[in-house]
Amino acid sequence: MAIGVPAGSHLHVITPGDHFSPSTGSALPSVVHGLAAATPPGAPRSVVAVARGTYPDRYPSADVVEYDPVPQQRADRYRDAAAARLGLPRTGARRPLAAALADQARWPASVVLGHNLPQLVPLVDADRHAAVLYAHNELLRTYSPREAARVLDPAGAVVCVSGYVAERTADRLPPRLRDRVRVVHNGVDTALFRPGDADRVAGEPLRVVFVGRTVPDKGPDVLVDALLRLRRPDVVATVVGTPHFAPGAPLTRYERELRAAARPLGDAVRWLPFRPRDEVAALMRAADVVVVPSRWAEPFALTVLEGMASGAAVVAARTGGIPEAAGDAGVLVPPGSPDALAAALEGLADDRALLATTRERCLRHAQAHDWRAARRTLDVVLGDLGLTSVRPAGMPAA
Template sequence: MTPTVAYFANQFAAAEGHGMRRYAFELYDAITELGGAQLVPAAGWSNLAPDALSDLQTRTSLRLMKTGRKGTSLAWTLAGFPPMEWMMPDQLDVVHSVCMGYPVATRKPLVVTIHDLGPLTHPEFFSHNRPWVMERALKQAVDKAATVVAISQATADEILSLHPQAADRVRVVHSGVAERFFDEPDPAALDGLDLPPDDVPFILTAGSLNPRKNVLGVMQALRHALQDIPHHLVLAGGGGWDMEQLQQELGSSDLAARVHRLGFVSDEALRALYRRAAMYLHPSLYEGFGLTLLEAMAAGTPVVTSNRSSLPEIAGDAALLVDPTDPNAIAEAVIRLANDQGLVDTLREKGFARARSFSWNKTAQTMKEIYQDAASG
């Protein structure tokens, strides 16, 4: 049986974003290439330009819910109605909530992917937090879903700490690394970006400038490290919230000349940044997975990351792990990596092998089996 699956992800129809948007597209492409399930992407809304939206709908048969952005989330969260299959012309066998944010109203077998439960477990790291919405979505998942997919064991542990009764339906399915991150990027993708001169090494940090990404900790650490090494810091990612103290750090006279804030960059530019960077620094305070670690490793870039949440699980022994709350520890790891070519070579070799062990084909194969079980169950 080849089940037809409503592949619901608002991120699929979003104009920008890495993280869950990347997950939604990469998994869609991998399952479509693998076969064994017919995916019909769906979203409550889209902020794409009309031409881009039309192209995406032509290429993927994307369906937009008639209830719109607010109507969809409110109706499904408060009333659990109308079922999404009523708003789609397709004969569906399974509904997959790809990036759980709010409940998805359906009477079909349900699969829910949970990336993290940060708004519930670490609310201090999330702005505009509506924990009651996630609580309802989580309750629907553990009560109704045939399978609750956790993208890491760390996320699975969070789910089970709140709902241990769901243990028999929670399944860890890791994300993958796209093949293009192993390939040589086009250096022209960096044209026009504010980067150091070619002969100046730089440390790359990627992700939105939110508190959980710990960019402030990075800045505090580099006050120590940059006194001993020639590196600059490159920040790639959109703005976040609660940035007042970070803005002060970014504007300080002893750091400003060696910090390059790029804002949101294209996927092609990110690949080129990974390849050109001397190291990738990601001492995040909380992550559901940490895909950028593997992308940097695929590009042959040594990684320094946090010893918290999912990051040790994903990095294995292929990165330097540090306490993200200790700027001195971050600084020491950066200085060590900047001055030890043997360590750089070791981490590159281990990192490349580690990234190779996470493939979207493997993720897609497992998800296909989950869809088929849900459809037949």
């Protein structure tokens, strides 16, 4: 049974099976947590629909509506692809989403935000609720413009985490729907990610930290190659992450090759598996530089702002939405270029005044782009589109 859903609340629906839990720290629920935690005083408390049986520890920022999960079948993807070509609904994707909305007739009028869930939009009862697609990635690459129009026509808004994602989303929509595309940049938790108290000691090495999935797209090998080019004892690095969220998982072939390549660096590189978010925050507080050397076009990259909020200088790849996250505060380098990354690190190691001013600039940028700023932008966007107040079921439109 649904627990108290306040009228007019933001009701977030995340991917069935994903976890609204600090135990994983996965990006999408972290965004939902950030937005919910930044609910303005006096506004209704946010609610998140979560499949029953996921992690029992939940973020404290929102109430939870549990629903009985409906597993997707492996063949659903192929059936959905065939249905889309024939102009039919993607029933395989909709089946578990319908379960998430099973109680929507009992929810008070709400703004229902489907995170990375375009197929949720047509399932929302438009007479009672307002549907919003919240796009954290490029979601419509497998959609024809006709299908995208049919599925998203009921959406009151399509919110994208960066201009990069918004541009690619709008390209897949007919002109009449492009006006509903808006950008709400992600924020950062400045209470969790904050500078350390200890001052730098003269002569200490430059402490570099990478946090992320240890997969080629995230580019930890670019960092290792940069360090091999530098071969400087006064530059040390910590690589934090695993391919997924299992710290005890055996090393993948890529990880074994990465560690073998770094062997000549000896103790200058430290390897840590996946860590809970509070431990990640502590590691970032101890860093001089946080690197985000992604090869792929990151839609936004939360790590950029998290590193900045921790008081570190951020060196990141100029790709996807990363430049939007970094603003004019971070140091941007071409993606996949160990030479450029090495040059950026060398500049910061050689010029400690430059390091200090870059850290200060990054910190100011992050503090101006916390989750309160993101939530204010979201509320303005929804207000501009007339979605902040939803008429109760049965009430005629004005």
